[in-house]
Amino acid sequence: MRYMFLLYSDEDAFHDASETEQMKIVGEHMAFSEALRKAGAMIEGAPLEHTRLSKRLRGAKVEDGPFTDSKEQIGGYYMIEAKDLDAALDWAARCPSSSYGPIEIRPVWNIEG
Amino acid sequence: MNDARAIAEETARASYGRLIAYLSARSRDIAACEDALGEAFAAALTHWPQSGVPAFPEAWLLTAARRKIIDGARRAKTRRDAESDILILIDEVEAMTREDKFVDERLKLLFICAHPAIDPALRTPLMLQTVLGLDAARIASAFLISPVTMSQRLVRAKRKISSAGIPFETPALADLGDRAAAVLDAIYAAFSAGYDAGDSADAGGADLSREALFLARLAASLLPENAEAQGLVALILYIDARRAARRCNGAYVPLEQQSAALFDQSQIGEGDIALGRAAALRNPGRYQLEAAIQSAHLSGKLSGDDTSGAIISLYGRLLAIAPSIGAEIGRAAALIKAGRAQEALSALDAIDTARVETHQPYWAARGHALAAAGNREDAQRAFERAIGLSADAATRDYLNARLRDLG
Numbered sequence: 001m002r003y004m005f006l007l008y009s010d011e012d013a014f015h016d017a018s019e020t021e022q023m024k025i026v027g028e029h030m031a032f033s034e035a036l037r038k039a040g041a042m043i044e045g046a047p048l049e050h051t052r053l054s055k056r057l058r059g060a061k062v063e064d065g066p067f068t069d070s071k072e073q074i075g076g077y078y079m080i081e082a083k084d085l086d087a088a089l090d091w092a093a094r095c096p097s098s099s100y101g102p103i104e105i106r107p108v109w110n111i112e113g
Numbered sequence: 114m115n116d117a118r119a120i121a122e123e124t125a126r127a128s129y130g131r132l133i134a135y136l137s138a139r140s141r142d143i144a145a146c147e148d149a150l151g152e153a154f155a156a157a158l159t160h161w162p163q164s165g166v167p168a169f170p171e172a173w174l175l176t177a178a179r180r181k182i183i184d185g186a187r188r189a190k191t192r193r194d195a196e197s198d199i200l201i202l203i204d205e206v207e208a209m210t211r212e213d214k215f216v217d218e219r220l221k222l223l224f225i226c227a228h229p230a231i232d233p234a235l236r237t238p239l240m241l242q243t244v245l246g247l248d249a250a251r252i253a254s255a256f257l258i259s260p261v262t263m264s265q266r267l268v269r270a271k272r273k274i275s276s277a278g279i280p281f282e283t284p285a286l287a288d289l290g291d292r293a294a295a296v297l298d299a300i301y302a303a304f305s306a307g308y309d310a311g312d313s314a315d316a317g318g319a320d321l322s323r324e325a326l327f328l329a330r331l332a333a334s335l336l337p338e339n340a341e342a343q344g345l346v347a348l349i350l351y352i353d354a355r356r357a358a359r360r361c362n363g364a365y366v367p368l369e370q371q372s373a374a375l376f377d378q379s380q381i382g383e384g385d386i387a388l389g390r391a392a393a394l395r396n397p398g399r400y401q402l403e404a405a406i407q408s409a410h411l412s413g414k415l416s417g418d419d420t421s422g423a424i425i426s427l428y429g430r431l432l433a434i435a436p437s438i439g440a441e442i443g444r445a446a447a448l449i450k451a452g453r454a455q456e457a458l459s460a461l462d463a464i465d466t467a468r469v470e471t472h473q474p475y476w477a478a479r480g481h482a483l484a485a486a487g488n489r490e491d492a493q494r495a496f497e498r499a500i501g502l503s504a505d506a507a508t509r510d511y512l513n514a515r516l517r518d519l520g
Contacts, residue, residue: 032501034501
């Protein structure tokens, strides 16, 4: 089964953090990705740019971001392979961003059936 | 008013398992008894603040629960045999209520939860729910399972107990050893889940490990001749005694740097008594050895003496009777401390890598062993892997600091 982790956090807090602090978080994510890879669970993952840079297409109209007042935005994602939800939760608990905000764990629809 | 509420809650905590055990030993339907008792507690919370706390709160609750069970049985008219069981139950409860005492049947409940027909992974959650009345959501979060899944599994397990007719009794002497071991394993698993979850601030983990200590004490008092049950109490108390010392402003503090002044002396004292009681029974086992290892760590810290030699040999004995990755890692850590990093490394190398692929403590221990042996680059790689596998920020920070030390 594939699972998508949507990592929520306060993106301003990350952007305002010192370089040392940012590098620490990046390093933790690199270590986590490497652990996923070694276990054969990694499909892909990446941080997302600030929502300031995002656009939204609604009908034929392009809008600028940000679109939400909420404190937590999706700041990155992972797509992993896990045998069941329990195994996916086990990986999510090891994801460093769990210290900064909630992680949404979405089972990915298996189109091949 | 708050007093009555507090008394109701206290009674709930202290007598939940006894009441469930008593009720379900007769009706065999744990789920129905839980529902009935839940309603009885709810009734107590409305009645007691108005009419005062009854003289015998447990008897009041049993009587109220009994009424709910009769109502339930009347509704399910088809279940005739269940009804006759319940009539026996009513007679007994009535007799008990008159005498204001009832037999403590929690031991049977513990054995039922650890019955071979119950999935080993579910034994601990089942115990926490039936003996302590914890809700599925809280149990689920300690075991990192979604609340709905946990609740479905618990419901299925209880249905199995009633429909498969798992006997509600203390096993015969011949089976007692194995079955008691399963009970103790489940209790220790509850403690570990709570202790680990206690690391993350809002997991309610600390509470769960307290509940496990309650269960361990209960099992030890119900099985006074079982040396391992006494050993488990000692083990839990020794580990728990270092709770305050293993964190400093949220940061992880390794055993060598923990301050002995923060150890809970009264818990250590109680642990010593339990371990002494276990030793007197002259039947060594896994939990007693693990308790002895913890005791050696504590006395090393308290006296300043080097106890690593004793710890290494205790781990050797433990591995001989109960091999586990945790014990291998513990022994390796003791070897490093004794200046035998090469030996630690070859012991860690001997472990099948497939079994430790995602096991964070293994990679951390490996990092320490490699660093002690002077292999900086491999040590870095091992620490990086451990960081990627950590489930808690304090451990991650600690490992990052070790990585920087190597830098």
